Amino acid sequence: MASKPLKYVLFLGTVRENRLGLRVAKFMQNFLLKAGHDVDFMDAQELNLPLLKKPLHFYKNPSEAPPLLVDLGNRIKEADGYVVITGEYNHSIPPALANLLDHFPGSSFSYKPSGIVCYSPGQYGGMRAAIQLRALLGEIGCISVSNIFGLPQTNKSLDEEGKPLNDHMESGAKRLLTQLDWHAHAMRNHREGFGIPGK
Amino acid sequence: MASKPLKYVLFLGTVRENRLGLRVAKFMQNFLLKAGHDVDFMDAQELNLPLLKKPLHFYKNPSEAPPLLVDLGNRIKEADGYVVITGEYNHSIPPALANLLDHFPGSSFSYKPSGIVCYSPGQYGGMRAAIQLRALLGEIGCISVSNIFGLPQTNKSLDEEGKPLNDHMESGAKRLLTQLDWHAHAMRNHREGFGIPGK
Amino acid sequence: MASKPLKYVLFLGTVRENRLGLRVAKFMQNFLLKAGHDVDFMDAQELNLPLLKKPLHFYKNPSEAPPLLVDLGNRIKEADGYVVITGEYNHSIPPALANLLDHFPGSSFSYKPSGIVCYSPGQYGGMRAAIQLRALLGEIGCISVSNIFGLPQTNKSLDEEGKPLNDHMESGAKRLLTQLDWHAHAMRNHREGFGIPGK
Amino acid sequence: MASKPLKYVLFLGTVRENRLGLRVAKFMQNFLLKAGHDVDFMDAQELNLPLLKKPLHFYKNPSEAPPLLVDLGNRIKEADGYVVITGEYNHSIPPALANLLDHFPGSSFSYKPSGIVCYSPGQYGGMRAAIQLRALLGEIGCISVSNIFGLPQTNKSLDEEGKPLNDHMESGAKRLLTQLDWHAHAMRNHREGFGIPGK
Numbered sequence: 119m120a121s122k123p124l125k126y127v128l129f130l131g132t133v134r135e136n137r138l139g140l141r142v143a144k145f146m147q148n149f150l151l152k153a154g155h156d157v158d159f160m161d162a163q164e165l166n167l168p169l170l171k172k173p174l175h176f177y178k179n180p181s182e183a184p185p186l187l188v189d190l191g192n193r194i195k196e197a198d199g200y201v202v203i204t205g206e207y208n209h210s211i212p213p214a215l216a217n218l219l220d221h222f223p224g225s226s227f228s229y230k231p232s233g234i235v236c237y238s239p240g241q242y243g244g245m246r247a248a249i250q251l252r253a254l255l256g257e258i259g260c261i262s263v264s265n266i267f268g269l270p271q272t273n274k275s276l277d278e279e280g281k282p283l284n285d286h287m288e289s290g291a292k293r294l295l296t297q298l299d300w301h302a303h304a305m306r307n308h309r310e311g312f313g314i315p316g317k
Numbered sequence: 318m319a320s321k322p323l324k325y326v327l328f329l330g331t332v333r334e335n336r337l338g339l340r341v342a343k344f345m346q347n348f349l350l351k352a353g354h355d356v357d358f359m360d361a362q363e364l365n366l367p368l369l370k371k372p373l374h375f376y377k378n379p380s381e382a383p384p385l386l387v388d389l390g391n392r393i394k395e396a397d398g399y400v401v402i403t404g405e406y407n408h409s410i411p412p413a414l415a416n417l418l419d420h421f422p423g424s425s426f427s428y429k430p431s432g433i434v435c436y437s438p439g440q441y442g443g444m445r446a447a448i449q450l451r452a453l454l455g456e457i458g459c460i461s462v463s464n465i466f467g468l469p470q471t472n473k474s475l476d477e478e479g480k481p482l483n484d485h486m487e488s489g490a491k492r493l494l495t496q497l498d499w500h501a502h503a504m505r506n507h508r509e510g511f512g513i514p515g516k
Numbered sequence: 517m518a519s520k521p522l523k524y525v526l527f528l529g530t531v532r533e534n535r536l537g538l539r540v541a542k543f544m545q546n547f548l549l550k551a552g553h554d555v556d557f558m559d560a561q562e563l564n565l566p567l568l569k570k571p572l573h574f575y576k577n578p579s580e581a582p583p584l585l586v587d588l589g590n591r592i593k594e595a596d597g598y599v600v601i602t603g604e605y606n607h608s609i610p611p612a613l614a615n616l617l618d619h620f621p622g623s624s625f626s627y628k629p630s631g632i633v634c635y636s637p638g639q640y641g642g643m644r645a646a647i648q649l650r651a652l653l654g655e656i657g658c659i660s661v662s663n664i665f666g667l668p669q670t671n672k673s674l675d676e677e678g679k680p681l682n683d684h685m686e687s688g689a690k691r692l693l694t695q696l697d698w699h700a701h702a703m704r705n706h707r708e709g710f711g712i713p714g715k
Numbered sequence: 716m717a718s719k720p721l722k723y724v725l726f727l728g729t730v731r732e733n734r735l736g737l738r739v740a741k742f743m744q745n746f747l748l749k750a751g752h753d754v755d756f757m758d759a760q761e762l763n764l765p766l767l768k769k770p771l772h773f774y775k776n777p778s779e780a781p782p783l784l785v786d787l788g789n790r791i792k793e794a795d796g797y798v799v800i801t802g803e804y805n806h807s808i809p810p811a812l813a814n815l816l817d818h819f820p821g822s823s824f825s826y827k828p829s830g831i832v833c834y835s836p837g838q839y840g841g842m843r844a845a846i847q848l849r850a851l852l853g854e855i856g857c858i859s860v861s862n863i864f865g866l867p868q869t870n871k872s873l874d875e876e877g878k879p880l881n882d883h884m885e886s887g888a889k890r891l892l893t894q895l896d897w898h899a900h901a902m903r904n905h906r907e908g909f910g911i912p913g914k
Contacts, residue, residue: 169759169811170730207767208817209853213817241668246643249647256461259463264427264455300514307506369610370531441842452644456606650850656861702905714893
C-alpha cells in the first residue's frame with residue numbers, strides 16, 4: 119500500500135522518576151521502525167519544557183519564540199501521524215504529557231490521525247487517562263483511531279529495554295498500528311491530492 | 318473534489334416529549350441536502366427500538382434477527398459517514414441515543430468519520446454529553462472529527478421547523494461539515510482503493 | 517458507629533440477554549445484607565421502564581404520573597445512599613442504566629453518597645463506563661465516593677448465584693462499602709441535624 | 716450551623732501569561748472570606764513547582780522531601796474542603812493544575828469535599844475540563860459536590876481585581892458554596908466524632 123514511509127512523532131509525556139513509560143516508548147519505537155516507518159521521538163523528560171506559560175502560537179512574531187519550540191512545531195507539522203504514550207495519574211492525563219502537547223497549535227496536528235498507547239503498573243492499564251486523552255487529541259485535530267493499546271502491569275510485560283515479555287505486546291501493537299497506518303495513508307493521500315480546508 | 322455524493326446517516330437519539338432535538342435534526346438534514354449529500358435520517362422516536370436486549374451481531378443466524386435491525390444495519394454499513402445529534406441528560410448521553418447506536422457492531426461504522434452536533438436549552442450546549450459521545454463513537458470505529466457543533470439555547474436559535482434564527486447556525490454547521498466531508502472523502506477514497514484491514 | 521441500619525438502593529441497569537450484571541447484583545445484595553444494611557434492589561429488567569419519554573418531575577400534577585414511577589421515586593428519596601452497578605457498552609454507560617436514573621429528579625438523590633461497582637467480561641472491568649457514571653451521579657446529586665469497585669472477568673470471579681470465586685471480591689466490596697458507609701452516616705447525621713439547603 | 720469557621724484551600728492551577736484565572740481566584744477568595752471561612756490560597760504560579768518528578772508520598776524519608784512540598788502537604792491535610800479553579804486547555808485540565816494536585820497523596824484530601832469552579836473566555840465556560848477534573852478529584856478522595864460553577868466569557872463577568880460585572884457571579888458562587896459548606900460541615904463533624912476509616 120505504501121511507497122514513501124510514514125512519518126510518526128512518538129510522544130512520551132512523563133518525567134517522573136523510574137518512569138515505566140520509557141519501556142513502552144522503546145518498545146513502540148522499535149515496533150514502528152521495524153514496520154518501516156520514520157519515527158521522531160519526543161520525550162518530555164529530555165525536552166524539559168517549563169510548565170506552559172506561552173504556547174508557540176501565542177507569539178505574534180515567531181522569531182521571538184524559543185527556537186526549541188519552533189523546531190518541535192515544525193517537526194510536528196511534518197508528521198503524517200502521532201503515537202501518544204500516556205501513563206495515568208489520578209485517573210487523568212499526566213501533566214507532562216498535556217504540557218507538551220498544549221504548547222502547539224491545533225493546526226500543526228490537524229487532518230492527521232493519532233494512536234493512543236496507555237500503560238500502568240496496575241490492572242486497568244491507564245484506560246481512564248486514555249479516554250481523557252481521546253478528548254484532548256480530538257480537540258487538537260489529530261483524531262485518535264478506534265483501537266487503544268493498553269498495557270496493564272507494564273513492569274511484567276516489558277523489560278527495561280522495552281523488550282516484550284509476552285506475546286500480547288506484538289499483537290496489541292500490531293492491532294493499533296494497522297488502524298493507524300490505514301488512516302495515516304488515507305489522510306496523507308487526501309492532503310496531497312486536495313490540500314486541507316482553509317489552505 | 319467530489320463526484321459521487323457522500324452518504325450520511327443522521328442519528329437523532331431522543332424520544333423525550335417536546336424534544337428540541339427534532340429542530341436540530343431538521344436543520345442538519347436541510348443543511349446536508351443543500352450541500353448535495355445523501356441523507357438517511359434515523360430517528361430513535363420513529364424507530365422505537367426497545368431497550369437493548371440483543372444487538373444485531375449477537376444473533377448467530379442473521380435470519381433470526383428482527384428485519385428492522387437488519388435493514389438499519391445495512392444502511393449504516395453503506396454510509397460514508399455519520400452525523401450524530403445529541404442532547405444532554407444529567408451531563409451524559411441520552412439513553413435513547415446510546416441505545417440506538419449500541420444495537421450495531423463496530424464493524425458497521427468503522428473506517429468512516431463522524432461529526433458530533435450537541436444542543437441544550439441551557440448555555441453549555443450539551444458539551445458534556447458530546448465529550449462522552451466522542452468516547453462512544455471512537456470505540457465503535459467512526460472516529461469523530463475535531464470540531465463539535467454546539468447549539469446552546471436551541472429554542473432561541475432554531476424554530477420548530479429547524480429554520481435558523483441567527484447567523485451562527487449556518488456558519489457553525491459549515492465548520493463541522495467542512496471537516497467531516499474532508500475526512501469522509503479521504504476515507505472513502507482509501508476504502509475504494511485499498512479496502513479495509515481484515516477484509 | 518451506627519444504630520439504625522442504612523438504607524441503600526441497589527441499581528442494576530442492564531436488560532441484555534445473559535447479563536453478567538445479575539451476578540454482581542446478587543453478590544452486592546448479599547454483601548450489603550450481611551453488613552446489616554437495608555437493601556432495596558431496583559433491577560432495570562424487572563422494572564421494564566420504557567425509553568425515557570417523560571421523567572417523573574416533568575409531570576405538573578404528580579397524580580398523573582405512572583404509579584410505578586411515583587413509587588420508585590419515593591423509595592429513592594427515602595434511601596441514605598446508592599450502590600450503582602454498571603456494565604460497559606462501547607466504553608459508555610449502558611442505556612438501560614442511564615434510562616432508569618434519568619427518570620428521577622436530582623432532588624431525590626441529593627445530599628447522599630453513591631458507590632460505583634463496574635464489571636466486564638474483559639480485563640478493564642468497565643472502568644471507562646464507571647468514569648462516565650461518576651459524571652452522571654455527580655450531576656444528579658449523589659456524589660460518588662472515591663473508591664470504584666471494578667470486576668474484570670466477572671464470569672471467572674462470581675458464579676451465577678453471585679458467589680465469589682476468589683478472595684478479591686470480598687475485600688474489594690469491603691473497601692468500597694467502608695467509604696460509602698462513612699459518607700452515608702456523615703450525610704444522614706447532617707440531614708437529621710440540620711436539614712438540607714433550600715428545605 | 717457553624718461555630719468554627721471552615722478552612723478551605725483555594726487552588727489556582729494556571730501559570731499562563733495573562734491568565735484569566737487570577738480574576739476568578741480573587742473573586743472566590745473574597746467570596747469565601749466574606750462568608751466567614753478561612754482561605755489558604757495556593758497559586759501554581761507563585762508556588763512554581765517543577766513538572767512532577769516525585770510526589771511527596773514517594774519520599775521514603777519525609778525529611779528528604781522539599782520543605783515546600785511538606786508545608787503544602789500539611790496545609791492540605793488541615794483543610795476541611797477545597798475549591799478548585801480550572802481553566803480549560805484543549806478540552807482538558809490545565810497541566811499546571813493537575814501538576815499541583817498530583818504532588819500530594821490522596822490521603823491528604825480524603826473524607827473532605829471539593830467544589831469545582833471553571834472558566835473560559837469562550838461560551839462553554841471550561842465545562843469539559845471541569846468534567847475531567849471531577850474524575851481526578853474523585854480519585855484523590857475529595858469528592859466534588861454536585862454543582863459546578865461555570866464562568867463563560869470571564870473577561871466580561873469579572874474585572875482584573877475579581878470584582879463581579881454582573882449579578883450571576885454572586886448567585887452562582889453562592890449556589891456552589893451552599894452545597895460545599897453543607898458537605899464540609901457534615902464530613903468535619905463525622906471526622907471529629909468518628910475518625911476516618913483506617914486511622
